[in-house]
Amino acid sequence: MVPLSDVLALPAFRAAVPTVLAGDVAGAEVRWVHSSEVYEMGALLEGGEVLLTTGLGLHGRTDAQLAAYVDQLADAGCVALGLELGRSFLDVPEPLVRRARERGLVLLVFGAVVPFERHVEDFHELVLQRRSDPDGGGGAIPRRFVDLVLSAAGLRALLDEVARAAGCQAEVHDLGGRLVERSRIRTVRSPDERTTAPVTGRRGARATLVLLAPPTSLTRRVAAEAAVAVALELARHPGPGQHSSAEQATISDLHAGVLVSASDVATRLTHAGLRVAPGDLVATTALDAGPGVAPTDLLAALREHAAPAPAVAGVVGTHVVTVTRLPPSWEARTVRRHLAEAADEVGRHLGCPGSVLLAATSPTDDLTTLAPRLEQARDLLRLARRHGSPGGAVLARDLGVQRLLASVTSPDEVAAFVAEQLGPLVDADRSHGSALLRTLDAYLRHALSKAATAQALGIRRQSLYARLERVERLLGVSLDDPEHRAGLTLALTAWRLRTGLDPQAAF
Numbered sequence: 001m002v003p004l005s006d007v008l009a010l011p012a013f014r015a016a017v018p019t020v021l022a023g024d025v026a027g028a029e030v031r032w033v034h035s036s037e038v039y040e041m042g043a044l045l046e047g048g049e050v051l052l053t054t055g056l057g058l059h060g061r062t063d064a065q066l067a068a069y070v071d072q073l074a075d076a077g078c079v080a081l082g083l084e085l086g087r088s089f090l091d092v093p094e095p096l097v098r099r100a101r102e103r104g105l106v107l108l109v110f111g112a113v114v115p116f117e118r119h120v121e122d123f124h125e126l127v128l129q130r131r132s133d134p135d136g137g138g139g140a141i142p143r144r145f146v147d148l149v150l151s152a153a154g155l156r157a158l159l160d161e162v163a164r165a166a167g168c169q170a171e172v173h174d175l176g177g178r179l180v181e182r183s184r185i186r187t188v189r190s191p192d193e194r195t196t197a198p199v200t201g202r203r204g205a206r207a208t209l210v211l212l213a214p215p216t217s218l219t220r221r222v223a224a225e226a227a228v229a230v231a232l233e234l235a236r237h238p239g240p241g242q243h244s245s246a247e248q249a250t251i252s253d254l255h256a257g258v259l260v261s262a263s264d265v266a267t268r269l270t271h272a273g274l275r276v277a278p279g280d281l282v283a284t285t286a287l288d289a290g291p292g293v294a295p296t297d298l299l300a301a302l303r304e305h306a307a308p309a310p311a312v313a314g315v316v317g318t319h320v321v322t323v324t325r326l327p328p329s330w331e332a333r334t335v336r337r338h339l340a341e342a343a344d345e346v347g348r349h350l351g352c353p354g355s356v357l358l359a360a361t362s363p364t365d366d367l368t369t370l371a372p373r374l375e376q377a378r379d380l381l382r383l384a385r386r387h388g389s390p391g392g393a394v395l396a397r398d399l400g401v402q403r404l405l406a407s408v409t410s411p412d413e414v415a416a417f418v419a420e421q422l423g424p425l426v427d428a429d430r431s432h433g434s435a436l437l438r439t440l441d442a443y444l445r446h447a448l449s450k451a452a453t454a455q456a457l458g459i460r461r462q463s464l465y466a467r468l469e470r471v472e473r474l475l476g477v478s479l480d481d482p483e484h485r486a487g488l489t490l491a492l493t494a495w496r497l498r499t500g501l502d503p504q505a506a507f
Contacts, residue, residue: 002126004028004080004106007050010126011163011185012118016110017411018082021097023106028079033123035116039065042072050080050108050123052116055088058096059430066095070105080106086113086499088430090419112411113499118185125164145229154294155233156318158226159183166195166222168213172230175205176257179375181317197223199231206234246272251314251321255374265367272312274325281326281363284370285311285339286319286377288385289347289356295320298356301346319381321374326363332395335360339393347391354391359384362396387497401493414494421491424474436474437492439467443479444489 004025008018031048038044039057051073058066073081081100083092092109100107144165148158155172162170163183171182193214199207209227211219250259250272259265269276276282289298295315302313302320311324326335339358347356359380361373376396380403384394387402396403405414425436439457443464446452454464468479477484 001029004030009167010122012114012122016114017112018108021107022100030079033120042076045076047077049078052082054084063095066093067099070099074103074105082108084110090423149229149232155181162226166211166219168211171210173208174256195219195223197227199227247312248314254371255316257371262367274312283324283360283363284373284377285322285360286381287358288319301349305345305349319378336393343393357391358393360395405494418491418495436471440471
């Protein structure tokens with residue numbers, strides 16, 4: 001059994017920003033973590049579980065049924081119920097809170113979306129770690145790290161394992177402090193709380209391993225042991241002074257901040273095969289094809305089958321990145337089409353059509369900005385994936401709203417904004433099985449064309465009129481008002497970023 005307090009300290013749980021609304025965390029012991037949307041889940045439990053749910057199975061339930069749901073879990077010996085807000089409920093139903101307090105069941109509310117499989121995976125790793133190292137001596141940790149290096153799982157998989165061992169997000173920074181790669185397992189970030197360890201090779205320091213947690217005996221030990229494995233992993237790939245090609249050398253040095261002046265950048269790009277004259281416009285791009293495709297394979301396919309324009313390409317972390325020269329009379333529409341065609345061609349060659357996604361930064365003629373723009377391209381790619389882009393090409397301007405929401409708003413502010421703008425629609429769809437959120441999204445996406453919206457939804461125009469009238473009545477807005485439409489469009493984007501769901505398939 002594992003103390004619930006230790007479970008809540010795991011990376012996935014911390015990243016989900018849990019709030020305890022009922023029950024005693026200090027006295028709870030956990031046997032397993034499980035997720036389910038089944039209402040009649042109590043009969044399937046054996047006791048000692050943390051049950052995770054988005055509340056889908058609780059749609060439309062009466063107060064008595066919600067209380068009975070808690071009774072089922074408590075009678076089965078369930079330790080805690082974790083409810084993720086945003087997908088089914090914008091607020092916690094009061095009957096759940098009241099009955100959980102009465103029955104002594106710990107009720108957790110997650111304010112951020114983290115896939116439940118990560119919660120289960122983190123708990124499983126914690127159990128295995130404690131079984132193999134019951135005294136906390138750490139003997140099993142270095143072997144697990146090295147095994148990942150030997151199996152060629154990649155730097156991100158290694159950092160995921162480091163994050164599980166340390167209980168916090170793990171990152172690798174280059175010597176200039178730039179982020180090279182981070183774990184997929186995230187935690188609430190605090191710049192003042194970090195543990196670091198140098199990553200050294202035969203020629204001295206190569207990078208820094210950063211754990212986003214305060215220095216403790218555990219984090220210091222994990223950092224020191226993991227840094228050795230990270231050094232081994234980095235040695236498997238080309239680094240400064242050990243590059244597989246002039247292109248890769250240029251990309252690596254740009255990303256590491258080795259090239260500073262515009263003349264140095266231009267010279268290296270020329271040596272790599274890309275001549276950039278003063279005033280030429282360039283853009284940085286980043287590509288991936290999902291976790292099942294190695295970036296080296298993606299790079300080879302890009303070079304062989306779909307170089308979209310004069311470019312220098314290389315691998316940074318798990319992404320392929322490029323510096324691409326644009327034509328003097330470039331147009332966003334034309335560039336987007338060419339990049340999308342390139343992504344499609346590469347995907348077909350790799351046997352995964354439609355899965356290659358390419359993100360491009362805004363063009364610039366300032367070569368001194370290329371180093372940060374390589375990381376900006378990777379950030380655009382991550383944001384596009386989070387927003388649900390399966391493949392194709394996106395420009396920075398295509399994700400303007402998403403970038404703004406991701407950079408200047410907190411999860412609480414986003415949740416409050418979504419609840420204000422869309423709450424009544426979510427509640428109506430949840431309670432009555434209607435499709436008002438989907439209808440509103442389709443109407444706005446089809447530029448207020450009722451004919452196109454009705455056709456996309458597969459309903460008669462009269463039915464669409466009735467739905468739109470109900471949307472306006474529930475929200476107290478006019479869809480003819482540009483200000484109201486702007487707010488609703490922004491809220492739909494925020495809801496999608498927060499939940500990871502497409503409004504066209506949400507309910």
